[in-house]
Amino acid sequence: xxxxxxxxxxxxxxxxxxxxxxxxxxxxxxxxxxxxxxxxxxxxxxxxxxxxxxxxxxxxxxxxxxxxxxxxxxxxxxxxxxxxxxxxxxxxxxxxxxxxxxxxxxxxxxxxxxxxxxxxxxxxxxxxxxxxxxxxxxxxxxxxxxxxxxxxxxxxxxxxxxxxxxxxxxxxxxxxxxxxxxxxxxxxxxxxxxxxxxxxxxxxxxxxxxxxxxxxxxxxxxxxxxxxxxxxxxxxxxxxxxxxxxxxxxxxxxxxxxxxxxxxxxxxxxxxxxxxxxxxxxxxxxxxxxxxxxxxxxxxxxxxxxxxxxxxxxxxxxxxxxxxxxxxxxxxxxxxxxxxxxxxxxxxxxxxxxxxxxxxxxxxxxxxxxxxxxxxxxxxxxxxxxxxxxxxxxxxxxxxxxxxxxxxxxxxxxxxxxxxxxxxxx
Amino acid sequence: xxxxxxxxxxxxxxxxxxxxxxxxxxxxxxxxxxxxxxxxxxxxxxxxxxxxxxxxxxxxxxxxxxxxxxxxxxxxxxxxxxxxxxxxxxxxxxxxxxxxxxxxxxxxxxxxxxxxxxxxxxxxxxxxxxxxxxxxxxxxxxxxxxxxxxxxxxxxxxxxxxxxxxxxxxxxxxxxxxxxxxxxxxxxxxxxxxxxxxxxxxxxxxxxxxxxxxxxxxxxxxxxx
Numbered sequence: 001x002x003x004x005x006x007x008x009x010x011x012x013x014x015x016x017x018x019x020x021x022x023x024x025x026x027x028x029x030x031x032x033x034x035x036x037x038x039x040x041x042x043x044x045x046x047x048x049x050x051x052x053x054x055x056x057x058x059x060x061x062x063x064x065x066x067x068x069x070x071x072x073x074x075x076x077x078x079x080x081x082x083x084x085x086x087x088x089x090x091x092x093x094x095x096x097x098x099x100x101x102x103x104x105x106x107x108x109x110x111x112x113x114x115x116x117x118x119x120x121x122x123x124x125x126x127x128x129x130x131x132x133x134x135x136x137x138x139x140x141x142x143x144x145x146x147x148x149x150x151x152x153x154x155x156x157x158x159x160x161x162x163x164x165x166x167x168x169x170x171x172x173x174x175x176x177x178x179x180x181x182x183x184x185x186x187x188x189x190x191x192x193x194x195x196x197x198x199x200x201x202x203x204x205x206x207x208x209x210x211x212x213x214x215x216x217x218x219x220x221x222x223x224x225x226x227x228x229x230x231x232x233x234x235x236x237x238x239x240x241x242x243x244x245x246x247x248x249x250x251x252x253x254x255x256x257x258x259x260x261x262x263x264x265x266x267x268x269x270x271x272x273x274x275x276x277x278x279x280x281x282x283x284x285x286x287x288x289x290x291x292x293x294x295x296x297x298x299x300x301x302x303x304x305x306x307x308x309x310x311x312x313x314x315x316x317x318x319x320x321x322x323x324x325x326x327x328x329x330x331x332x333x334x335x336x337x338x339x340x341x342x343x344x345x346x347x348x349x350x351x352x353x354x355x356x357x358x359x360x361x362x363x364x365x366x367x368x369x370x371x372x373x374x375x376x377x378x379x380x381x382x383x384x385x386x387x388x389x390x391x392x393x394x395x396x397x398x399x400x401x402x403x404x405x406x407x408x409x410x411x412x413x414x415x416x417x418x419x420x421x422x423x424x425x426x
Numbered sequence: 427x428x429x430x431x432x433x434x435x436x437x438x439x440x441x442x443x444x445x446x447x448x449x450x451x452x453x454x455x456x457x458x459x460x461x462x463x464x465x466x467x468x469x470x471x472x473x474x475x476x477x478x479x480x481x482x483x484x485x486x487x488x489x490x491x492x493x494x495x496x497x498x499x500x501x502x503x504x505x506x507x508x509x510x511x512x513x514x515x516x517x518x519x520x521x522x523x524x525x526x527x528x529x530x531x532x533x534x535x536x537x538x539x540x541x542x543x544x545x546x547x548x549x550x551x552x553x554x555x556x557x558x559x560x561x562x563x564x565x566x567x568x569x570x571x572x573x574x575x576x577x578x579x580x581x582x583x584x585x586x587x588x589x590x591x592x593x594x595x596x597x598x599x600x601x602x603x604x605x606x607x608x609x610x611x612x613x614x615x616x617x618x619x620x621x622x623x624x625x626x627x628x629x630x631x632x633x634x635x636x637x638x639x640x641x642x643x644x645x646x647x648x649x650x651x
Contacts (some may be wrong), residue, residue, distance in 0.1 A: 233506040237528035241441035244531035247594045257642040313617035
């Protein structure tokens with residue numbers, strides 16, 4: 001849930017609840033005041049009746065008016081207890097209306113006062129009723145106004161939140177965008193964000209210093225890898241040359257030759273691993289800049305000729321369909337990329353398997369048979385991820401991926417129809 | 427041929443010196459910048475094997491020094507830095523070749539031989555070895571005037587063998603020479619055998635001596651003894 005909607009939800013719910021409660025209280029208060037008012041009117045009427053009865057010793061003439069009715073009932077002395085009550089007010093329609101409505105009587109809500117009066121020695125119960133329709137209308141109007149105000153307030157709140165908060169969060173979103181494209185191997189730093197809000201300034205500072213710390217750590221690590229690999233090169237070179245020298249001393253038993261052979265192949269693996277590490281550092285540092293126009297078709301054809309004997313030796317059948325495709329790119333990196341991809345297709349193939357190479361304007365696809373289980377596409381590009389029994393360095397695909405990133409290509413893997421397929425999209 | 431090895435790493439320097447020292451060859455070595463400058467200003471060599479990182483200075487400066495004085499010595503740079511810039515700079519400054527450490531001694535020998543051949547056979551690209559004559563520009567091989575048809579790789583293999591005459595060349599070294607770095611995709615180097623067998627057969631059929639011998643299952647030796 002977004003912060004804004006969460007905030008909106010909370011403020012809206014609170015506002016509505018508070019408004020409802022105030023509305024309710026308001027309603028009760030208004031109602032009370034109005035009823036109080038009516039009650040006062042009733043009392044005035046009562047006084048008039050009582051006063052009249054005292055002076056004239058008889059009941060007053062009763063006039064029916066539109067909003068007030070007085071009725072007298074004989075009752076036993078002192079049997080009536082004076083009280084106010086909510087009751088109904090019977091509207092007797094005027095004669096004009098009676099023609100149309102035979103049964104035209106209707107009731108409105110009203111407020112009554114039951115009291116008593118003595119006149120001419122007789123005890124009467126008096127019922128005075130006043131219509132409260134107008135009061136209710138007033139309450140209704142007040143209610144609608146209140147509702148209107150609530151709605152208006154909600155709408156303004158919503159609008160303000162939306163406009164203002166969106167603007168307020170702008171620096172945050174800008175920072176988020178920076179973080180998303182942040183690449184530890186990149187040279188680009190997180191840029192300063194223009195904001196006057198202290199919280200965002202702090203966040204920006206924290207993020208900037210964190211990113212530069214991460215970068216410098218990463219750089220140290222890379223320098224270390226590079227230096228370590230460089231330092232390793234010399235002893236490897238010495239081992240290699242000493243092996244070559246040892247070979248010249250002659251007369252080896254079969255056992256000794258086997259040992260020597262194993263040494264040779266291990267040293268050459270070590271060499272390749274070391275070179276791959278150096279290469280990776282170099283590519284990540286984007287130190288290779290030798291852009292030139294290359295015909296990819298020719299390059300692949302040359303590579304196929306180069307590996308002809310190896311295809312033949314492993315009994316691999318190569319099927320290639322290439323269209324002319326020119327690229328303006330680093331030939332050094334492209335060579336390594338093609339070598340790696342084709343090399344994998346050979347190394348991980350089964351004897352007598354197939355290699356299919358397709359090149360068109362958009363993409364290069366290299367497919368090979370091999371194990372009938374798909375590779376884990378999210379792992380194969382990580383460093384030192386190797387299939388069991390692989391004699392490779394475990395860096396080939398990492399290097400390939402990095403090269404593709406540098407050259408602006410996209411490298412992906414998929415497994416379809418028993419073919420492991422690597423696709424380079426230009 | 428007269429060769430100077432400028433390399434600070436003792437183990438490597440000794441191996442190279444030993445590999446290149448044989449009858450008719452002079453191989454000298456120095457281990458630091460000052461000695462190297464002194465040596466190259468005093469004597470001339472067919473080929474100088476030059477390490478870039480040296481105590482006391484940079485190998486590139488030695489190369490510059492040579493070129494400023496118009497010395498025609500062949501220069502092969504050996505460097506631990508497999509950096510394209512270094513390579514291009516070295517070649518731009520007039521180095522004849524560039525080899526990245528680690529390397530096989532046989533590869534170094536083949537490269538040095540190629541440099542010396544280019545230098546000494548200027549204008550004349552014919553190279554003679556006993557009854558074999560090799561036209562380097564046409565990449566053609568003759569045995570006593572009889573043309574031998576070799577594939578590209580067989581031709582490269584023959585030159586490699588001749589450069590390393592009398593030495594045992596490992597199968598790894600041969601494979602890396604012919605197929606480059608891509609060779610690690612082959613699980614074993616048995617397919618080299620068929621190449622060597624073909625080359626040998628073609629040479630023998632043309633009336634050549636049998637120069638190529640298998641050596642303890644580890645490699646091959648090209649020898650005229």
